[in-house]
Amino acid sequence: MKYMIMTFGSAEAGLAAMGKEWMLEMIQFMKTLDEDLRKAGELVSAEGLADGSQAKTVRFENGIPIATDGPFAESKESLVGYWIVDVDSEARAIEIASRIVAFVKVPIEVRRVMDAPPDF
């Protein structure tokens, strides 16, 4: 079963608040994590997104779609990156997320990808 593991926040704010040491450690941590997931045969994909300040949100206004600057959610709640993992159980997905949380210390969302076969 596949799960999406999502991190939120503003890369910009993170960059400003955390020191250089932390950033280097974080980069190493992410590299190791991806490598571990790949080796375990669990990684489907992982991407980081450009900062929410770079996002455009397209809304339906006055009968037409209009693009405006900025993310849909508030900057600090905007999606910044995700992993899609294919794992044995929800418990395993939560274990992966816990490893990330223990490092980044901000909340991580774990959500099932709709890939279940329908019932007989």
Added chain:
Amino acid sequence: MRELAPQVLGTLVRRYGQFDACEDAVQEALLAAALQWPEKQVPDNPRAWLVTVASRRLVDEWRSETARRRREENAAALELPVQAHVADHDDTLTLLFLCCHPSLSVPSQLALTLRAVGGLTTAQIANAFLVPEATMAQRISRAKERIKSAGARFDLPPEPERADRLRVVLHVLYLVFNEGYMTSSGPVLQRADLTTEAIRLTRLLHTLMPLEGEVAGLLALMLLTDARRAARTNVDGSIVPLDEQQRDRWNTAQIEDGVALLTRTLGTVPVGPYQMQAAIAAVHDEAPSAKETDWLQILALYEVLERVSPGPVVTLNRAVAVAMVNGPRAGLALLGTLDNDYRMAHNHRLEAVRAHLLELAGEPVAARESYLRAARMTASLPEQRHLALRAARLA
């Protein structure tokens, strides 16, 4: 060609030990055959050809320096003790048990079984499970390492363990079938191949263990379920429930096959859950129309199933039969007994069945709410659309 895969692999493992290296070599030989045979002629003895090519790959691998070093490091762990002379069919069976080794995670069991026993390529398996090929390759090589470190031998499991190990094998085949049992447009279409492959492998297992009632039962269940495949989805990929399916689109040959198999099996062996589920599928398949379904018989079969293999999902299904025999209120009362069952807390089917029974009972408002709740809980997209559509019809 693919039916030769487990035989060739068995021969190699008996000759050289080293399941993991042999498995890679056979995979390469199969790829070579897929490239060469269509252009040239298929060799007179395709099996001998595959054994020769795979053996050569294995020897090449041994000669390479890194492999030698690795071999020395792992010398002790690599040796799989093997018996001297055993027929091919035992090899295939041994392979199935090995690939469904209890030390492996379920996704690994599925992947390894499809490759080593099914003879599918890593790319095909990756495609079917919608993961990158590199991920699937890692999963397979990790699974082989784990089998090795678990100290598994290339032998049939000892008699006292065999029933438990067979249950795992059957569950893996069932899951492969289940994964494939959806036909839709777009990228999911190829998943239907998994259904075909599950039936092929279960049939193979049945020829190897003809006296195992549950193997026959699982094969019958697959045949009787898959027989409805063409009628089960609309052209747009949406689900058609059993009672609305065009029954003339069911595969009658496959139904006859499944029913005959079940008739030969039932009563000759101890009854088990797959046989009972197949028997229930057979009653549905033999009804000329949804209205003419013999619900009394289905209810009786669910009562037997609940005795053989009790569990909330069986109770849930029995509730549908109860509703059809004694009215929706009786079914809803039985469903109520599952409300506090923690095993059903995140199962959308309880709400989906409740919604259906509420609809039958003439309570569209409550039914609609249950459909929507079920739609939120399911992890299947076609099912979510189906449930949302049912809810919308009641608005």
